[in-house]
Amino acid sequence: MIQAEATTPIPTGVVFWSHDKGTAKLIIQLKKDHINQTLPQGTIVPILLEFNSDTAAKGKGRHIYHAVIENALEGIVSIVLEDNILGYVGRVDGSVYIELPDSRSLDTAGRFTFDIKRSPIDEDVPELEDYYWQGFNEIIQESKRLIDQVESNCETVLNDLSSKVTSLEIQTSDIKSKQAEILKSIEDNDVFTKQESSANVIYQVIGKEKVRMTFTLDFLGKEAGVMTNNANTYKAYGGTSLGVPSNFTSEIDQNSYNKIAKLDNNLSSYPTTGAGYIRQVLLSYNVLDFLKKQLGEEYFTAQGALSNSEQVELIKPKITNDQGNVYGYGVGAGGNKLTFAVWNVRWLNWSGTKSRTTATVSNISIPINNAKEYIDSDGNCHFIAYAPVSDDSTASAANLDYANYQFTIELSMNEFIQSMIAANHIENLAAQEEAEASEDNTKTMTPLRVFQSIAKWTKDKFVS
Template structure:
């Protein structure tokens, strides 16, 4: 028997004033205070699809309760709730709102709002304590959660005790290993070939000999091994990507010009030869750290330098008497001056190739940063050389194509071996700080320094450490010989409903989820036939099996409990059974959770 009030809720986009139902429930209406709603879209009843959930939120002064409405008539959209005893302790106005959760994950707020009142029955002196927040099914989940946490704590303590025993054994093994490392270090120090002059000499003579090797490298103007810029009244303007493409093309060129009276047109090219050679042939500069040392080594192994290019230029003569064609290459001196690379100059209007090995006075003009800086000009500004300039009306111009620098090195075997030995000399051994930092690429690591770096950088088999970043253990993890509890990156999921088993279900669904070692069940369904101590879901997945047969209750429409059991022998024989007698077309709602039997 219920005290019932029925209201029509229209689903619409416009906000409306709450429906004043005029309903008054009393604190003595335990299990009999029922609200019935018919959901409509306009004037048409809103049909509720299988698996639809209708949450109803009741808000009062100081809190709110959330109900999952029982679907009385899915075709005509009729749903109901029976007030729980825990809200009857409240006295005053209650505001309600209705929502719809559709099976395809969509949801909507019906915009239906209503109010009713709760008053104290004269017969009641003591009423249930009002809870600020209530969610049907939540208490059962929390009880399972606390039970699971207690179980995990016991298992963790057992694992920790076992791990402590293993750590003690490992410490003893490490102590024995340290003694052996000390013995090896002493033998290495006693037999260090790199600190004994006679041993070093034998190594050089037997391996190095007098055999030499020649290396020839071409440095093109590509923006990396060779960079370029146009002169604009003394300010270099860097080449664009298109310029770099053109100067290396077989049929294109780059051009620079000026209209400034008295100035010639210039292009500047820089080749960081030592930097590029060190990257390609690091053994040549092994053990050297300063730019001065590297420059000395470069000049020791340098055999020749040649620059090849095609150029032409023009303007007016420096006395402005007539027009002239003129193009000539220069190199930057060490005192910020410049020298002509040779007496060659192109005085024709055609592209002419310039090529020739530099003399010793030019090859030594390596700048402090390890670069050669060369110019191709119509007239070198600041020089007294003849050439082509602008008179303020006629521009001076220069055009260049296919420019490259060619370096030839000659390195003998003795030089290579001496460099390697110098790099491994005791003066070049890494300190403990350098080994632990791990940023110096010029120092040699001894076994001791290697062990110290491993202690600093690597994950140790003993001691406490914090390890950052994601580590993907493809073959598994063992703790004291046991597999820990793991969590999959995705959630396991299964569902059964009238689509899967129409003979069993008249509507709604049962869903299973698993995250880690916890399995969750949510249900809202009615049976198509009467069931008593019979299965309702045959062969649910093995990953959902509980540690022991799981027992849980679902709520009938009359708010009574119906007992269900997850019977889990495994091997595909799992069954969810309704232990109580359940009439056909009786809706059941609720949720449950349990600990999975088998870990991932």
């Protein structure tokens, strides 16, 4: 369902098996307001699959598909999983996006999950990170068969092997000529996945000068007092007048973080009693920390932005369509009212103020569209939500269900490619000598190194 709200991912219950080669097909129907979404000619529907195994070596990654449009009038699209992805074992998180031909795009909020499991017949199939090794065992087995035949007809075996080695050399040469720039990146230890490079090529082919990526920052997965995985914070204050961000020194507890993490009518409530007090909560979103995780540290350092303030100034002009959202209601001596505002770092005041006078959870949104005015030198964007003043008999309470900060960042195609390379940088690649020696089991080998290893191994076995 295409709708402007965060929803819980749909657990499809779908299970694909590692033996479903060429048949693991997902069919997705897009709807808006319960009506099938027509897809104009030229529309692209990217589908992102994310692999989040508990063990990093078992497969963490992002694979981007461009779905086949099965029926444009009915809004039906599909993808077929590639064989190498079926080597992954575990839960897969998917999300659907739409790129319209007039340069508009949207996040459908279509989140879903499915599982991939190992077929009993495929017990020895490598997992996701080893996909480029599939078929290697067959080559070794074929070589061993040729060794057995040497005893009866050495000359025939040598001729046959020479032909195969020549074929491998031709393939290697073809790969070098077709992927010269990619191989240069590999030699420099800058590697990105097949799916990501394919997505980049598609963007260039359609002549897209900029890439727009939309993100939502909230408190899902936030641990109280911990800034590593999620650097956003939720703090409370109960003064007699509106506080500024520095007044908010008390972080809320883990239980309240869990309640505000998603829209589920499980409210986080902080009342304050005594005449003349205002219950206020500060919702701070660390945009810089989030983008460092998304784009990679090298995206900033390569452009000379080394300090936090320099990095913040680099990203501010690239942020568009940003807005803050809060879902909840307030109560106090003056009745039911919740007020929402954003901190202006230039004028040092709360601005964009909006209110709702309901006794049930409702949404308040504040469009910003000027990150320069609202993101501070540490990369934070601050919002305040507060209830009416209390008196001796009625407490002031802000009851919040969910809050988030959404924004779009625009990158040039070159910046996008560089960020993808940086975000998928691989260390510890084997050199040619290490690949040919075949003695170190801790190194990662590229396709080129695999070919070189095979050629060296066969040469040593059959050429004196």
